[in-house]
Amino acid sequence: xxxxAAAETDHLxxxxxxxxxxxxxxxxxxxxxxxxxxxxxFIEHSAIxxxxxxxxxxxxxxxxxxxxxVFSWTRCQKNISAANISGFSSxxxxxxxxxxxxxxxxxxxLLDLPDKCGGAEKSAEVFLxxxxxxxxxxxxxxxxxxxxxARERVHNGVWIRRIFISGTSGVGFEKKRLNxxxxxxxxxxxEYNDILQWDFEESFFNLTLKQTLFLEWxxxxxxxxRFHLNGDDDVFAHTDNxxxxxxxxxxxxxxxxxxxxxxxxxxxxxxxxGSKYFVPIQVQESETYPSYCGGGGYLLSGYTAxxxxxxxxxxxxxxxxxxxxxxCLAKAGLGPSSHMGFRTAGLHIPSKKMDQYDPCHxxxxxxVHRLMPVQVYFMWHKIHDPNLKCRMKKISNIKQKFL
Ligand SMILES: *[C@@H]1O[C@H](CO)[C@@H](O)[C@H](O)[C@H]1NC(C)=O
Ligand SMILES: *[C@@H]1O[C@H](CO)[C@@H](O)[C@H](O)[C@H]1NC(C)=O
Ligand SMILES: *[C@@H]1O[C@H](CO)[C@@H](O)[C@H](O)[C@H]1NC(C)=O
Ligand SMILES: *[C@@H]1O[C@H](CO)[C@@H](O)[C@H](O)[C@H]1NC(C)=O
Ligand SMILES: *[C@@H]1O[C@H](CO)[C@@H](O)[C@H](O)[C@H]1NC(C)=O
Numbered sequence: 587x588x589x590x591a592a593a594e595t596d597h598l599x600x601x602x603x604x605x606x607x608x609x610x611x612x613x614x615x616x617x618x619x620x621x622x623x624x625x626x627x628f629i630e631h632s633a634i635x636x637x638x639x640x641x642x643x644x645x646x647x648x649x650x651x652x653x654x655x656v657f658s659w660t661r662c663q664k665n666i667s668a669a670n671i672s673g674f675s676s677x678x679x680x681x682x683x684x685x686x687x688x689x690x691x692x693x694x695x696l697l698d699l700p701d702k703c704g705g706a707e708k709s710a711e712v713f714l715x716x717x718x719x720x721x722x723x724x725x726x727x728x729x730x731x732x733x734x735x736a737r738e739r740v741h742n743g744v745w746i747r748r749i750f751i752s753g754t755s756g757v758g759f760e761k762k763r764l765n766x767x768x769x770x771x772x773x774x775x776x777e778y779n780d781i782l783q784w785d786f787e788e789s790f791f792n793l794t795l796k797q798t799l800f801l802e803w804x805x806x807x808x809x810x811x812r813f814h815l816n817g818d819d820d821v822f823a824h825t826d827n828x829x830x831x832x833x834x835x836x837x838x839x840x841x842x843x844x845x846x847x848x849x850x851x852x853x854x855x856x857x858x859x860g861s862k863y864f865v866p867i868q869v870q871e872s873e874t875y876p877s878y879c880g881g882g883g884y885l886l887s888g889y890t891a892x893x894x895x896x897x898x899x900x901x902x903x904x905x906x907x908x909x910x911x912x913x914c915l916a917k918a919g920l921g922p923s924s925h926m927g928f929r930t931a932g933l934h935i936p937s938k939k940m941d942q943y944d945p946c947h948x949x950x951x952x953x954v955h956r957l958m959p960v961q962v963y964f965m966w967h968k969i970h971d972p973n974l975k976c977r978m979k980k981i982s983n984i985k986q987k988f989l
Contacts, residue, residue: 659692659694662687662689662691662692662693664686665686665687665688665689666686668685668686668688669682669686671685671868672868673866673868674868677866677868678859678864680789680790680791681791681864681866681869681905683791684791684869684905685868685869688902688903690786690795691795691798691799691903692799692802693784693785693786693795693799694784694785695782695784695785695803696754696768696772696783696784696785697772697775697781697782697783698782698803699749699779699782699807700807702749702779702780702807702808703715703747703807703808703810703811705807706806706807706808706809706810709807709809709810710810710811710812710840711745712745712747712808712810712811712812713744713745713746713812713813713829713832714744714745714746714747714811714812714813714814714815714825714828714829714832715747715748715749715808715811715813715814715815716736716746716747716748716749716815716817716823716825717751717800717814717815717817718731718736718748718749718750718751718818718819719750719751719752719793719796719797719817719818719819720750720751720752720818720819721752721753721755721788722752722753722754722755722767722768722770722771722783722788723755723767724819725770725774726959727819727820727959728750728774728819729959730959730960730962730963731819731962732748732778733963733966734962734963734966734967735822735823735824735825735962736748736823736825738780741825741826741829742826742829742830742833744812744829744833746825746829747811749780749781749782749800750780750781750782750819751781751783751796751799751800752771752781752782752783752788752796753783753784753785753786753787753788753789753792753795753796754768754783754784754785754786754787754788755767755787755788756787768783771783782799782800782803784796784799786799790862790905791905793881793905793906793907794903794904794905794907794910795903796907797816797907797910797911798895798898798903801894801895801898802895804891804892804895805892805895809888809892810840810888811840811888812832812839812840812887812888813832813840813844813885813886813887813888814886814887814888814891815828815883815884815885816881816883816884816885816911817881817882817883817884817953818881818882818955818956820882820955820956820957821882821883821930821953821954821955821956821957822948822953822954822955822957822961822962822965822966823883823953824927824948824949824951824953824969827927827950827951827952828885828952828953831927831952832885840887840888840889841887841888841889842887842889843887843889843893843920844885844887844889844923845879845884845885845887845911845915845920845921845922845923846879846884846885846886846922846923846924846925846928847879847880847883847884847885847922847924847925847928847930847953848879848880848882848884848925848928848929848930849877849878849879849922849925850875850877850878850879850880850908851877852874853874853875854872854873854875855869855870855872855873855875863906865904865905865906869904869905870904875909875912876909876912876913876915876916877912877916877921877922878908878909878911878912878913878915878922879908879911879912879922879928879930880908880928880930880931880955881906881907881908881911881930882930882953882955882956883928883930883953883955884908884911884922884928885925885952890915890920893914893915893918893920894911894914894915894918896918897914897915897917897918898910898914900917901913901914901917925952927950927952927953928951928952928953929951929953929954929955930953930954930955931955932955932956933947933948933951933954935947943961943964943965945965945968945969945971945974945976946974946976946977948965948968948969949974
């Protein structure tokens, strides 16, 4: 090439060089910003979360100090033979996960409350223990519950105590990011001392695991609490009414069988792959569930909680937590009972013209599922308002049925 063509090529080449140089500068610049960002992230992360990270990586291998009994179980290994079950590969991921880890029953504790009930020996002084399942991210719900129905207090001369039970949120990279949530839980613990947390993944199909881990904790730290309310953090529980109902039970101070709530009978596994409650035959072959109480919330005696704990040790984990409780009861030859004060399927207000959030509907119930935090806050205050006027119609009937 000669003449103008060559000159043009040279010009082009030098242009390309300049362009490349700019590109390199740009890339270096972007890299710097990224590194800076990551560094900042790291600093923030380690500032609030140092302990959590250490625990995260080491707690499985190093024995935990026993200030209390914070167990350091070795990390539970996948059961790879589960992948050999017929049809395994076509199951949804959460079911596969469930089958691979179904045998895992022990996880290290991240947050403990060894003195919540005043020690195991004094735990009979707790009349009603509120055991509330709550995911790490549900800060607002916990905050409202602490101020309303789950406030620790003496009611009618007896103690109500509160515990939130939690796993950890997110896995892998997500876990690192979401560790801030877990660290947030630690700050809450510092302020309120009301959280039990274990190092397992918070998920719908791990709720039974959460339940059995709680029972194990109870056996160690609070075996004699008279009664428990087991429930979710999105319910409205009339805990004053609960105490009065429980105090009114004839000859049951918590040392006899009680398991009551919204009774569900004659149901079986949902075999519809798209459902949240999908339970394939690889998980359960039988087409029926024993009777159980809707998991939004139910009451049980300390005695029954201990029986369930005993039974659970020899019953495979079932992914649906309220069904699993029914299975444990059935194995002990006990059955749940129905209480019309529990509305885990919501309040059925007969007429559209009536206000669903009329406090009068909430004055005489035991539990309603589900309410937003702001509704819980409003309702709790309203039902305690001495000026609240309600017509004494059907409502007094409901009250007679359980008080
Ligand atoms: C630590 O916990 C273990 C497990 O429960 C227990 O056997 C041991 O006695 C505890 N040690 C101390 C010093 O409390
Ligand atoms: C799964 O099944 C195959 C074939 O039957 C067998 O060779 C293999 O050992 C099994 N794997 C496990 C982990 O049980
Ligand atoms: C692992 O899964 C297989 C197949 O479901 C099962 O037979 C076995 O008992 C499981 N092992 C453990 C330790 O749970
Ligand atoms: C339950 O938690 C364990 C431990 O974090 C995890 O390995 C497993 O995948 C979780 N199972 C489900 C069904 O989410
Ligand atoms: C639970 O099992 C233990 C040991 O098997 C037994 O001593 C205890 O009485 C049982 N408790 C209940 C409430 O069934």
